[in-house]
Amino acid sequence: MKHSADYPLATRPIMGFADAYPAGMRDPPHSHPRSQLTYCSAGVMMIGAAEAVFMLPPRRSIWIPAHLVHEVQCRGPVSAYTLYIDPALDPNPQTARVIEVSDLVRALVFEVGHFHPAYDMEGREGTIASLLLSEIRRMAVTPSDLPMPRDPRLLRVCHALMDDPADQRDLDEWASLAAMGRRTFTRAFRRETGAGLATWRQQVRLMAAIPLIEAGKPVAIVAYEVGYESPSAFTATFHRVFGMPPSAFINQPHDRQA
Template identity: 40%
Template sequence: MTIPSDAVSTPAGGPSPGPLPTLVPIAPIASIEPVGAGSPVVPPEFVPTADRPVRLRARPLSDGIKVPGHRHAWAQVAYTARGVIQIAVADAAWIVPPSRAIWIPPDVEHSLQVNEPAYLRTLYVYPDAIPAGLDHCRVVEVSVLLRELIAAIDVPDGVNDLARELLLGRLILDELRRASPLPLQVPLPRDKRLLTLCNAILADPARAWTLDQWARYAGASPRTIGRLFRQELNMSFVQWRQQAVLAQAIPLASKGYPLARIAHELGYRSQSAFSAMFKRAFGRTPSEFFAPAGGAVTSAGKGVRTGG
C-alpha cells in the first residue's frame, strides 16, 4: 500500500547524524542465512494433496531462527498467536505481529526470520483449492472465527475425520478470501544504492537525516535517489520512510512498550504525533490496532504442542 502524500508526517527531533549501524532488521532474501532449527523442508505428512487440500503444521520457534529463501509448489499461510515473524520476498518484506497472518501464493520465493519467540502455525494449501483473488502476498487480520477455525484444524491426525477437515479447510479459505489486507508491506528496491539507503533507515528509523544526507550516504545525488524511489517503489522518499516507521512500530508494540516510548524510539517528539500518523495509515489508533482480536484468550491459545 502506498500512503497518500497528505497522510505523511515526517518525524522530528531524531538523533544528530553520526555513524550508521550495521544491523539490518529487514533484508532481501539473498542476505538471510540459515541459523538454528529453521528449515525450508516440509515433512511429507504436512504436504497438501488433492484429497487433503489444507494441512496445518504447528511448532514453537526460538528468537533468532532464520529460514533462507525457498519456495513451495503450494500456497501457505503463516500465523502466530504469539511472537513476531518477518517474511521477505525478492522485492518486499513484512513484519507480522500476533493475531495477523501472511498469505504466500505458490512458487513465491520467501524467507522467514523470527524476531522474538513465536508459536507458528503454518497452513499449506493445495493450488487447485486456492480461492480467486489470492494471487499476491498479503497480511490480513485473523478474525475471531478464523482463529477458532485454525485452532479446530490444529489437532493430531485422527482426531478430525476427513469430512470435518475438508469443511474446516474450506471455511478457513473463505475467511482468508474475505479478509482485508493490511498496509504492513515495506517494498524493497533492486538498485544497490537505494537498497543500501533503505536498509540503513530500517536499521535506525529514528535517524532524522534529510534526503540530501541519506543520498550522500548512498553515494548518489538527491535527485537520483528521488527518481529511484519513484521508479522502483512507486512512492516518494517521505512516503517510503513512513511505511518503514509503521513496520518498525510492530515489534515494539508487541513487546508491550508504551506508546510514548515507541514514538520516541521512532523519532517522534510526542505520542500524539505518532498516534495521529498511525491512525491516518490504518484507520485506527495504535491501541485499537494492537488490541487482541476478540479480547479474550480462547482455544486458539490452548493445546500448544512442543513437537516439530
C-alpha cells in the same frame, strides 16, 4: 521449531501445524511446492518475498503462493499457525498478501492446525477445511508490505533505515549515501518503490514499533526509539494507519498460544 518437510503435506488439500519461534529466528530464503497461509497469534513476523518486506502483526495472516521464494525473521518470540494448501486452490497464485482475519477464520485456522495428517475428508475435518478455504477468499487484503528497490544504491539506503529507523539523516544525506544527486535520488526511489522516502520511512518506523509495543514498552519510549519527535505524532500516525491508537493495539485480547 517444526518444518514443513516433516509433514505429509500432499495427503490432503490443506494441512498445517502450530508452532513457536524464538526471538532472533531467521529462516533463510526458501520456497514450498504448496501455497502457505501463516497466522500470527502472538509476536510479529517479518517476511521478505517478491521484492517486498511484509510485516505480519498478531491476528493477521499472510498468504504466500506456491514456489515463491521468501525468508522469515522473528525479532521477538512468535506463536503461529502455518497451513499448506494445494496450489490449485489459490485464487491469486502470483501474489503474496497480508489478509484480515475474522473471528470465524481464526477459529477455523486453530482447528485445522491441529488436524491429524490423515483426517477424514468426508467427515467433520473435511467440512471445516472446505469452509476455511471458502472464508479465506472473502477476507480483505491489508496493506502491510514494504516495497524494496532493485537498484543496489537505493537498497543501501533502505537497509540503513531498516537497521536504524530512528536515523534522522535528511534527504540530501540519503542521496549522498546512494551516490546520487537529490533530484535523481528522489525520482529513482519513487519509481522503484512507488512511494517517496518520507512515506517509505514512516512504514519502516511503524514496522519497527509493533514488536516493541508487543513487548510491553511504553508508547512514549517506542515513539522516540523509532524516530518520532513526540509520542503524540507517533500515536496519530499509528492510529491513521492501523485504525486504532497504540494503547488499543496493546490491549487487544490475545489468542490462545500455538
